[in-house]
Amino acid sequence: xxxxxxxxxxxxxxxxxxxxxxxxxxxxxxxxxxxxxxxxxxxxxxxxxxxxxxxxxxxxxxxxxxxxxxxxxxxxxxxxxxxxxxxxxxxxxxxxxxxxxxxxxxxxxxxxxxxxxxxxxxxxxxxxxxxxxxxxxxxxxxxxxxxxxxxxxxxxxxxxxxxxxxxxxxxxxxxxxxxxxxxxxxxxxxxxxxxxxxxxxxxxxxxxxxxxxxxxxxxxxxxxxxxxxxxxxxxxxxxxxxxxxxxxxxxxxxxxxxxxxxxxxxxxxxxxxxxxxxxxxxxxxxxxxxxxxxxxxxxxxxxxxxxxxxxxxxxxxxxxxxxxxxxxxxxxxxxxxxxxxxxxxxxxxxxxxxxxxxxxxxxxxxxxxxxxxxxxxxxxxxxxxxxxxxxxxxxxxxxxxxxxxxxxxxxxxxxxxxxxxxxxxxxxxxxxxxxxxxxxxxxxxxxxxxxxxxxxxxxxxxxxxxxxxxxxxxxxxxxxxxxxxxxxxxxxxxxxxxxxxxxxxxxxxxxxxxxxxxxxxxxxxxxxxxxxxxxxxxxxxxxxxxxxxxxxxxxxxxxxxxxxxxxxxxxxxxxxxxxxxxxxxxxxxxxxxxxxxxxxxxxxxxxxxxxxxxxxxxxxxxxxxxxxxxxxxxxxxxxxxxxxxxxxxxxxxxxxxxxxxxxxxxxxxxxxx
Numbered sequence: 186x187x188x189x190x191x192x193x194x195x196x197x198x199x200x201x202x203x204x205x206x207x208x209x210x211x212x213x214x215x216x217x218x219x220x221x222x223x224x225x226x227x228x229x230x231x232x233x234x235x236x237x238x239x240x241x242x243x244x245x246x247x248x249x250x251x252x253x254x255x256x257x258x259x260x261x262x263x264x265x266x267x268x269x270x271x272x273x274x275x276x277x278x279x280x281x282x283x284x285x286x287x288x289x290x291x292x293x294x295x296x297x298x299x300x301x302x303x304x305x306x307x308x309x310x311x312x313x314x315x316x317x318x319x320x321x322x323x324x325x326x327x328x329x330x331x332x333x334x335x336x337x338x339x340x341x342x343x344x345x346x347x348x349x350x351x352x353x354x355x356x357x358x359x360x361x362x363x364x365x366x367x368x369x370x371x372x373x374x375x376x377x378x379x380x381x382x383x384x385x386x387x388x389x390x391x392x393x394x395x396x397x398x399x400x401x402x403x404x405x406x407x408x409x410x411x412x413x414x415x416x417x418x419x420x421x422x423x424x425x426x427x428x429x430x431x432x433x434x435x436x437x438x439x440x441x442x443x444x445x446x447x448x449x450x451x452x453x454x455x456x457x458x459x460x461x462x463x464x465x466x467x468x469x470x471x472x473x474x475x476x477x478x479x480x481x482x483x484x485x486x487x488x489x490x491x492x493x494x495x496x497x498x499x500x501x502x503x504x505x506x507x508x509x510x511x512x513x514x515x516x517x518x519x520x521x522x523x524x525x526x527x528x529x530x531x532x533x534x535x536x537x538x539x540x541x542x543x544x545x546x547x548x549x550x551x552x553x554x555x556x557x558x559x560x561x562x563x564x565x566x567x568x569x570x571x572x573x574x575x576x577x578x579x580x581x582x583x584x585x586x587x588x589x590x591x592x593x594x595x596x597x598x599x600x601x602x603x604x605x606x607x608x609x610x611x612x613x614x615x616x617x618x619x620x621x622x623x624x625x626x627x628x629x630x631x632x633x634x635x636x637x638x639x640x641x642x643x644x645x646x647x648x649x650x651x652x653x654x655x656x657x658x659x660x661x662x663x664x665x666x667x668x669x670x671x672x673x674x675x676x677x678x679x680x681x682x683x684x685x686x687x688x689x690x691x692x693x694x695x696x697x698x699x700x701x702x703x704x705x706x707x708x709x710x711x712x713x714x715x716x717x718x719x720x721x722x723x724x725x726x727x728x729x730x731x732x733x734x735x736x737x738x739x740x741x742x743x744x745x746x747x748x749x750x751x752x753x754x755x756x757x758x759x760x761x762x763x764x765x766x767x768x769x770x771x772x773x774x775x776x777x778x779x780x781x782x783x784x785x786x787x788x789x790x791x792x793x794x795x796x797x798x799x800x801x802x803x804x805x806x807x808x809x810x811x812x813x814x815x816x817x818x819x820x821x822x823x824x825x826x827x828x829x830x831x832x833x834x835x836x837x838x839x840x841x842x843x844x845x846x847x848x849x850x851x852x853x854x855x856x857x858x
Contacts, residue, residue, distance in 0.1 A: 186239065189317055190231040193310045197227050197302045204297045210290060218818075219274075219291035222752060223298020225803065226270055229759060229796040230306040233259055236792045238314055248319050252311040260307055262766040265710040266759035267303045271296050272702040273751050276695045280688065287744070352790050352837065356783065359838045366842055370722075373729050380732040385741035386685050390820045393461040394488055395428075399454040399471060402483040402541040402636075409435040409449050415479070416452045422474055426467050428457045448636065450543070455489070483541050485652075502538070502650040503682045504657050506664045509646045509675040519633040522647055525667070525674070529649060532663045533656070537649040541636040546599055549628050558621055559611040565626055572602035572623075603627050643677060650680075657682050692747055700724065707762065711769070719843050720761045723835040724754050727828040734827030735820065746820035753828025756800055760793040760836040768844060778848060782841045790837070797833040801826050 201220065210216055238255035246254065274295045277288040359366050401419075403412065413434045420430055433453045436446055447453065458467050468486055475482045508525065510517050519542050530536050550565055607620040639648050654660055661678055668676040700721060707717035731750045732742070740746060764785055771781035804822035 186235050189310065189313045190228065190235055192313060193231050193305050194224065194227050194302070196309060197298065197305045198224070200301045200305070201294075201297050204301070205294075208293070210293055213290065215287050216290040216294050219294025220298055222291070222748075223295045223302070225752075225800055226267075226295075226299050226756065226759075227302035227305075228799050229756060230263060230267075230302045231310055232795050232799075233263065233763060233792050234306045234310050235314065236795070237788075238311065240788060242318075248315055252315050256307055256311045258770070259763065259766075261710060262763045263303060263306065265706055266762050267299045268706045269703045269758060269762070270299050270755040272706065273696070273699045273755050276699050276702075277692075277751075279695060280691050291748075348790065348794075349787055352786060353783070355838055356786060356841060359842055360845070363842060363846075366839065370726065370839060373726050377725050377729040377732065380729060380736055381742070384732055384736050386689050387741045387743050388681070388685050388688055390741065390743050390745055390817060392488075392816050395458045395461050395464070396489040397456045397458060397464060397467065398487045398489055399456060400485045400487065401452040401454065401475075403450045403452075403479065404481045404483055404541050405450060406544050407450050412449060412452060416454070418478075419474060420454070423456070423467070423470060426456075426458070426463070426470060428459055430457065431455045448543075483538065485538055501681050502652050504651040504654055504660060504678065504680040506537070506649040506651070506660065507641060507643075507646040507677040507679060508649065508664075508668070509643055509677065511673050511675055513644060516634070517647065519635070521673075522635070525647070526649060528667060529660075529664060532667070533654075533660045535651055535654045535656070535660055537651050540647070540649075542633050543636045544631065544633050547630050547632050549630065551626050551628065554626050558619075558625070559613075560608055560621070560626065561611065564608055565623065568606050568608055568623055569602075569627070572606050599629060603629070641677075641679070643675075646677070688744075689742065696751070703758070710762070711765065715847055716765055716769075719765060719840055719847070720758050722843055723757060723761060723832055723840065726835050726839075727754050727757055727832040730831035731824040731828040734823055738823055740820045740823060743820060745817055746824045749821035749824025750828060752800075752821070753825045753832055756796060757829060757832030757836055760789065760796060760833070761840050763792070764789045764836065764840060765844065768841075772848075778845060782845060786837065786841060793833060793836055797829050800829050 198220075201223070204210075205212065205216070234256055237259050238251050241251035241255045242248065244251075274288070274292045278285055278292050280288060401416070403415065407415075416432050416434050420432065424430075432455070433447070435449045435451065456467065458464055471484060471486075475484050506529070522540060526537060526540065548569065550562065552562065554560075555562060555565065603624045604622060606623040608623055608626070609620050610618045612618045635647075638645055640646065649664075651657075651660060664676050664678075668674045704717045704721060707720055708714055711717060728750055731746070731753060735742065735746055767785035767788055768781050771784055772778065776784065804825050807818045807822040810816075
C-alpha cells in the first residue's frame with residue numbers, strides 16, 4: 186500500500202508541474218511551499234482510497250469489486266473535501282500588500298495539487314491497486330456475516346484490535362459523559378476569543394539573529410574626529426560582549442549610497458553577538474553605557490538588513506505618534522518639542538525614541554538696508570557663499586576623478602567673514618561706488634532645530650516612535666488628550682501596530698467567507714443544512730488549540746501561523762466529512778444509530794490517524810531547526826500540530842456525539858428505495 190500511494194503521489198506531482206508550466210508559474214519559495222502543503226493533502230486522499238479498498242477486500246470482496254465499491258463510496262465526500270481545502274486558500278489572495286502577493290502562488294499550488302490528487306486518487310490509484318494486488322489472495326473475514334443480506338458485520342461481531350478497543354473505550358466514555366463533553370466544547374468558544382484578543386499579532390514571525398545594528402546620534406555639534414574617538418571608546422567598552430564589530434562614522438561619501446546620509450554627529454555600529462539569547466543583555470549594556478557617559482545621545486537598535494528585513498521591515502516601530510503643528514506657518518520651537526516628549530513619557534510610562542537636534546547659526550539679511558545703501562541681494566548672497574567656500578563654479582575632470590573648483594578664502598569663523606568682507610554698492614550718477622562691511626546688512630542669531638524634517642500625507646510632523654510598548658491603546662489615548670488640551674497640535678498615528686491589525690482584520694473576514702463557502706459545499710454534499718454544522722463545529726476548537734499552543738510557546742499570530750491554522754482546519758474537517766458520510770450510508774442500509782456511529786468510527790479510524798500523524802510528523806523537524814527558513818515555518822508547524830492533535834480527538838469522539846444528539850429521534854430516508 187505505501188508503494189502504491191507513493192507512486193500515485195509522484196504522478197500527481199508531475200501533472201501539477203505541467204500546470205505550473207502551462208500557467209507560467211515559476212518554482213519559487215512560495216509556490217514550492219504551497220506544493221508541499223498540497224502534497225500533504227495528496228497523501229490524505231491516497232490513504233483514504235487505499236484504506237477503503239482494503240476494508241472491502243478484508244470483507245471478502247474480489248479485487249475488482251473492492252476497487253470499484255471502495256472508490257465509488259468516497260468519490261463524493263473526497264470531492265467536497267477537496268473543494269473545502271481550496272475555498273480556504275483561494276480567498277487569501279485578496280489580502281492587501283505583500284501578503285496577498287505571497288498567497289497567490291501558494292493558492293495556485295494548493296488548488297492544482299488538490300484537484301490533481303483527487304483525480305489521481307479516484308482514477309489511477311484503484312488501477313494501481315488492482316495491478317499490484319491482483320495475484321495476492323487475502324483471507325476472508327466473517328464470510329457468513331458478509332453474505333447475510335449484504336449487511337456488514339457490526340462492531341461487536343468482529344474481532345477487535347488494540348487500536349479498535351482503545352477507540353471503543355474512548356467513544357463509550359464520551360457517550361457516558363455527554364453533558365461534561367458538551368460543557369467542555371462550549372467553554373472552548375470564549376477561550377478562543379480570549380486567546381485571539383491577547384496573543385501578539387504581527388505580519389511575519391521574528392527571526393532570531395545574533396547580529397545587531399546600533400544607530401547612534403550623539404545629538405551634539407561635534408566634528409568627525411570627536412565622533413570617531415567617542416565611537417572607539419564605546420567599542421572598547423563592549424568588546425567583551427561581542428564576537429566582532431565595525432562602525433561607519435559620520436558621512437559615508439559613496440557614489441551609489443542609497444541609504445540616508447549620516448551627518449558628522451552620527452555613527453552606525455555593527456555588532457555580532459555570541460548567541461541570540463545575548464541580544465537583550467547587549468542592548469541593556471549599550472543603553473547603560475550611553476546613559477552614564479553620553480546622556481544626550483540617541484540610540485536605536487535594528488536588525489541586520491537581510492533580504493527578509495528589506496521585504497517585511499520587521500524593525501519598524503510599533504507605534505509612531507505624529508504631531509502636526511496647528512499653525513503651519515510657524516516652525517515649532519525645540520524646547521516645546523522636548524517638553525512635549527517629556528510630558529508624553531511621564532503620562533504613559535513609555536519612553537519614545539528621542540528626537541535629534543542640531544545647534545545652528547541663522548543669518549538674516551536686512552532688505553531695508555540693502556535698499557538704503559543701494560546693494561543688490563544677489564551680491565550679498567554671493568559674498569556669503571564665497572566666504573563660506575560654497576561658491577562652486579566649475580568641475581575639474583582628472584582621469585576618473587571629478588574635483589569641484591570653489592572660489593573662497595582662508596578658513597575663517599562666521600564673525601570674521603561677516604565683519605571683514607566688503608560689499609560694493611551700485612555705482613552712482615558719477616560712476617563711483619562705496620565699499621561697506623557685510624556686517625551692515627547681515628545679522629546672526631543662534632538657534633536649535635530638528636536635524637531631520639519628516640513629512641507625511643498631511644505635511645510635516647514631529648514623530649514620537651515607540652518600540653515594543655506595553656499599552657499602545659493608552660499611548661494613543663494620552664496623545665489625543667494632550668493634543669485636545671493644548672490646541673497647538675494635531676495628532677495622527679502610524680506604525681506596524683495598525684498595518685498588522687489591518688492584516689488580521691482582513692484575514693478574519695476572508696476566513697469567515699471561506700467558512701461560509703465550505704458550509705454551502707457541504708450542504709450540497711450532504712443535502713442537509715444541519716450536517717455541515719457538525720463538520721464545521723470543530724473549526725473553533727481547532728483554532729483554539731492552535732492559538733493556545735502558540736501562546737504557551739511564546740509565538741505570535743502572523744501570516745505563517747495563520748497558514749498553519751488554515752492547514753489544520755482543512756485537513757481535520759476532511760476526516761469529519763468522510764466520517765459523517767459513512768454514518769449516513771450505514772443508516773440508509775438499516776443500521777441502528779449507535780451501531781452506525783461505532784462502525785463508521787472503526788472504518789475511518791486508521792485513515793484519520795494516518796492523515797493526522799503524517800501531517801504532525803512532517804512538521805516536527807521544523808521545531809528543531811534554527812536556520813532562517815525553519816524559523817519562518819516554525820509558527821506554521823506549531824499551529825498545525827496544535828490544531829491537528831486536538832482536531833483528531835474532536836473528529837473521533839465529539840463529532841459522533843453531536844451527530845447522535847441531532848439524530849437520536851430522527852431517521853434518514855433510504856434514498857436507494
